[in-house]
Amino acid sequence: MQIELTINEKAVKWEVAFDELLADTLRSHGFLSIKTACDTSCCGLCTVWIDGKSRLSCSILSLQAHGKKITTIEGLPKEAEEFAQILSAEGAEQCGFCSPGFIMSVLAMKNELVNPSEEEIIHYLTGNLCRCTGYMGQLRAIKTFLGVV
């Protein structure tokens, strides 16, 4: 069936199956930043924005995206690059596989939280798993990015 949505500010009409997940639909349309890694809504790798809020694209049927505004990291080149520069200066992207979803969460957090404490940052991002870095380098990068101590 056909859905209409906005993807990275562009209106599209896509043919999707009734049981198709948004993460798979996005990948099949070339948004290859979308990674999936858990099948149980635990890891946060597939994070995109739906109407500006960060959401797990693996846990939403594509049908539910009908009429919505979807943003992937491909749609935020400037903001993503700005944070990725800081993240990779720390070396905290490591394998990079979790980074796009993580960056989408960080950018959403920046929009939502004003001057967050370390605790609030950690709490906001708990759903983004990383097995490489041990999280400390990511936290250093976020603090630099947000200009908080």
Added chain:
Amino acid sequence: MKSVGHSIRKIDGMAIATGKPVYTEDLAMDNALVVKILRSPHAYAKIRSIDLSKAESLEGVECILTYQDVPNARFTLAGQSYPEPSPYDRLILDQIVRYVGDEVAIIAAVDEKTALLAMKKIKVEYEVMEPVLDFEQAIGHSSVVHPEEDSSCNFEIGLNKEKNIASSYHEEVGDVEEEFKRCAVVVEDVYYPQAQAHTMMETYRAFSYLDHTGRLIVVSSTQVPFHIRRQLARALQIPASKIRVIKPRIGGGFGGKQTGAGDVFAALVTLKTGKPALIIYDRKETFSCTTSRHAMRLRVKLGADQDGIIRAIDMQVLSDTGAYGEHAPTVLGCVGHYTLPLYNKTRAVRFDGYAVYTNKMPAGAFRGYGATQGTFALESIVNKLAERLKLDPTEIRLKNISKVGETFLTGQGVMLGSTSLDQCILRGKELIGWDEKFPRREVGPNKVRAVGMAITMQGSGIANIGTASAEIRLNDDGNFTLLTGATDMGTGCDTILSQMAAEILEIPMEIIIVNAGDTDTSPYDPGSYASSTTYVAGTAVVKAAEELKSKILAQSAAFLGVTRGDVELNGLAVRTLSGNQEISFAKLAELTILGTGKLQLVGYATHGSEVSPPPYVAGFAEVEVDRETGKVELIDYVAVIDCGTVINPNLARIQAEGGIAQGIGMALYEQVRYDELGKMATNTFMQYKIPTRKDVGKVRIEFEASYEPTGPFGAKSIGEVVANTPPPAISHAIYNAVGVRENHLPITPEKVFLGMQK
């Protein structure tokens, strides 16, 4: 130094962080067949019959392969230098299935839905047999996991199939029993580290196709492209020259991707159909149908004199290798190799080990590779010894650790070339606030805080086995290409190796093109494992760069009409010492490659090391334990590291923080459970808890650089050693807090709570 020693951003960092399509799945062709595996529901069974008729008749099913369709050559999935020490004990598909999840049939279809539907329509009749599930009951069990006649070993590894022993290892110097009698204090205990899962974020995957000459191309998320090529050649019974393995960016490995998984199934489909094929393991398959750390039982006995000098160590190890013997003998051996040299005042040591087959998921390589398990046991018992002797745990280490120039009993005379472990201990002690905090402080009516510590070592490469080659060319436009078979898995070795090349050639990294991890174009490298890359491949790069530098100077001198001794590098040029004449690299390239020179300048080197110098870590944990619930909160973890010269401080720091976090997971959270029929129950992140950012507390890293004379710029390794200290240090802290010695990992609140009731 301009490049080495600086925190240079990874050369692939921006691309991978912002989601550019550079991983295996991103590179697969859209029309690739989707490969799925039908897996055994039984822990131990023989296939009586397989009915494919309904599945094969489905539209879109391209092929279904069973044990009747595969070559009859046993092989190992372990990615090791040839001749592999791991037994050749598996077929691509076998009539006998040896664990829940073992492969029964390979299904290739036009899409995933069709493949999964076909899987449901395959009817298999099994003759179910009694499985060996408890590894402590494996030796002499009435069921034999490998009854086949045709499994084999490249050399003697102590395999005894009839008794379910995959490998055995014995090493003894001096008379341990006699020495224990002379000791003032003898302590012993038994430790059970679990079969930890790697849980790299990118699950196992590969895609394959035939190229324009009919060769098999396999793009694989692997740490060991050259080993995968050899493995495929043996398993598929085709010449290695007909196979090319390419490693793109990979989403983590931690040793997991030192063992093959899935490549051979996709490759077989491509060979049978001539079509591209893509296999992606889902998370459940990754948890329950690949490999894990070896679960072990370690009995350790330690004897010391009245002054706390350790005189005798006895280690008896039982290692659960599961259904197949990937890495069974080597991980077993490394338990002793990477722990016994820590304390070299011993007069006698004994190591007795067996790796046993069971009907569970195979174990394999995992960051730490036996050292992790051995460190948990040895460091825990050293902490127990310290308590018995009323010695500070840091003091007993300082009294016993090896010093530069010293040897150790089982070390065959090899002298220690570098260590700053004593400094690591002293600095760590200071950072954690040991003197104020040891052993415990009450911080509330039911809360107590305590500290614990442990030290560890690893190797750097495999002495006399691991060899790496590297090539550096001066290109036609004055740029350089570094060709290496080392496999960056996110660790940053493409960057670190080019830092080293840039340092020697005195050039900026930006003009070095790194081409790595492709068996067609890369010089041979065993791959990224055994803490090899910086130390072994790094030295190969240094040597290749030095050779190229020498050629550049000689050729430039010839063009400038002066002697070799009269020129030096100067930016992107060579000039005479007087500064009168200069020739740029671009001009030199033009004259040698395009013009009359007829000699493209290339530096090439192969390097292997006769020693495997140990990096060290001193780890300190501070925990808070709730006496009412047994909940353990990790407050602070300090790790002070000697990895020799730190080539790239930020990348080394991230490696260390990540390794510590994995160790924290192993110590506190990552529980592996099987049900009574041998099915793994902890096969998703819902059941198997890796640390989130709320679970790791604060991890602090410092480096105490030493200088390793055999390493590139004085460097040793760092990748593995960092994973080892958390289990014993955290366990020690918990004991100091509430007096509970929990020797079965992970140390969950339930275990602490029940321990406090005793």
